[in-house]
Amino acid sequence: MSIPETAKEIHLVDYPTGKPTPEIYEVVEAPVREPGDGEILMRVVFMSVDPYMRGRMNPHVKSYIPPFQKGEALDGGAVGQVIKSNSEKFATGDYVVGYNGGWREYYTGPTDGFNKVDPSLAPLSAYLGVLGMPGFTAWAGMSQILEPKEGDVLFVSGAAGAVGSMVGQLGKLKGCKVIGSAGSTEKCDWLTGELGFDVALNYKDYANSTELTKGLSQAAGKGGVNCYFENVGGMHLEAAINCIAFGGRIALCGMISNYNDTKPEPGPYNLTNLIGRGVKMQGFIVSNFMLLARDFYAEVGPMLAGGKIHFRETVYEGLEKAPEAFNGLFEGANTGKAVVRVAPDTA
Ligand SMILES: NC(=O)c1ccc[n+]([C@@H]2O[C@H](COP(=O)([O-])OP(=O)(O)OC[C@H]3O[C@@H](n4cnc5c(N)ncnc54)[C@H](OP(=O)(O)O)[C@@H]3O)[C@@H](O)[C@H]2O)c1
Known part of the structure; x- marks a missing residue:
């Protein structure tokens, strides 16, 4: 798969007061960076919107996670395909999910917090929700x-x-x-x-x-x-x-x-x-419980495969819909997990 020179990402222009408004975001066409040593370039297929992101829009509140910076891309969970890898952890073509990589079409960066996923076991978006x-x-x-x-x-x-x-x-x-x-x-x-x-x-x-x-x-x-x-x-x-x-x-x-x-x-x-x-x-x-992730998959994977756990997703189409999807969390617009489809799911 060829690497585009530029791609879209959503930047934070201003911190919100109360419920976020569309003016706090800007869609920016930014250069797609080649991965450095130990890094991957991922084509994002789905990104997640999660309530904790609202906390990251409060610059003066001390939290367990740093605030988003004005003038920079927002960030969050994403699942996609590695299209170039300089990391021993993943090969080109692997499908991966990470706590970073959202709010953009392509993610270049380290692999910390990324794991390989099997698209034959569950739809890619499930790795941001029921299996995420x-x-x-x-x-x-x-x-x-x-x-x-x-x-x-x-x-x-x-x-x-x-x-x-x-x-x-x-x-x-x-x-x-x-x-x-x-x-x-x-x-x-x-x-x-x-x-x-x-x-x-x-x-x-x-x-x-x-x-x-x-x-x-x-x-x-x-x-x-x-x-x-x-x-x-x-x-x-x-x-x-x-x-x-x-x-x-x-x-x-x-x-x-x-x-x-x-x-x-x-x-x-x-x-x-x-x-x-x-x-x-x-x-x-x-x-706090990251060390138990394997136990989670070992217990919940078979429950899902056995039809004992059901899930729904509310899917927004296109990166530009991310702000609307995010606000939907505070308006009850989602049933089950809210995700944004950033690119066609080729898995
Ligand atoms: N501690 C952690 O590590 C951790 C991790 C993930 C999530 N969380 C927290 O878990 C909660 C659920 O997260 P989620 O990802 O599953 O989101 P979600 O429940 O899928 O979406 C948010 C839902 O909250 C409800 N809601 C919004 N405003 C409300 C209000 N004023 N009063 C009552 N209900 C309201 C809406 O449903 P209705 O239509 O029912 O109003 C909305 O659909 C959030 O508080 C989130 O911050 C914590």
């Missing part, structure tokens, strides 16, 4: 923090998203009663239909945490919620803390309802419940 970072996040939060047991009641917010849809299915496979929350009837129907959740709550039917507490309490039954997988924050966290069982566990994975806030929202009013009920609440970042 979000699937691994779900698996890690469940296996390393919540540790659900048969008969436990598991509640997951953001349940129709990339992480949440996996969490609920893993819970069902463990023999839990699974309650999910999502933002539309269609999403709730998917949860209780194809994914086998026991109950799905459309959180838009509940005006505040008191109302949501009533709905969740009724769904959970007398014993309450043993495990809560937190993706959303705000009234979801308050309702979950109200309903948490004695000895319950809460995994703090994300709080997407706060990511575009321009001032901090008050925290949950009811944390005292955690003391008397002996609840463990623990935050985590998926990279």
Whole structure:
């Protein structure tokens, strides 16, 4: 495959206040650099949009990952084909997935965080979702923090998203009663239909945490919620803390309802419940568990191949759609994993 002289990438022009607007991005035609020693040149097929990228648009907030720089290309997960390799790790023609390489048509750079993928086992885009970072996040939060047991009641917010849809299915496979929350009837129907959740709550039917507490309490039954997988924050966290069982566990994975806030929202009013009920609440970042990646693939690969795990993707066509795809995360536009097809999938 020939190497083009230039290709498109999306640059950050300005940091957003609140929800990102189209003006903060610029599509730039940039030179395609030849790979140096130990580097690869990858033709990107799919790129990922993920909620954590909003945190990288806050230049003054100290985080586990540095902010994007104005005037430079954005970055993030991508899957594609190596078209030139100066690395011993990959050969020309290999399909690879990495934590870098998104928001552009071609990636030239080091291979850290890149792994070879087998396009005959799953569609390439799945390596950004169910078999990628979000699937691994779900698996890690469940296996390393919540540790659900048969008969436990598991509640997951953001349940129709990339992480949440996996969490609920893993819970069902463990023999839990699974309650999910999502933002539309269609999403709730998917949860209780194809994914086998026991109950799905459309959180838009509940005006505040008191109302949501009533709905969740009724769904959970007398014993309450043993495990809560937190993706959303705000009234979801308050309702979950109200309903948490004695000895319950809460995994703090994300709080997407706060990511575009321009001032901090008050925290949950009811944390005292955690003391008397002996609840463990623990935050985590998926990279904390990177050494367990092989265990994730060993467990989830066969589940997927055996039809025990289902997934959906919302695919945006063309690199220029990346900003729209990203904003869609905050608007509930995706069901399952949101990805952008940057080039035809030739695998
Ligand atoms: N800790 C980690 O290492 C890690 C790794 C990956 C992801 N995460 C976190 O996990 C969460 C889910 O990520 P994901 O990749 O699976 O995204 P996703 O759930 O596929 O997409 C985001 C979803 O969040 C929901 N949402 C957006 N704004 C909301 C609001 N104000 N209130 C309630 N729901 C809202 C929307 O669904 P509805 O239609 O249902 O509103 C939207 O589709 C995020 O908080 C993310 O930051 C953490």
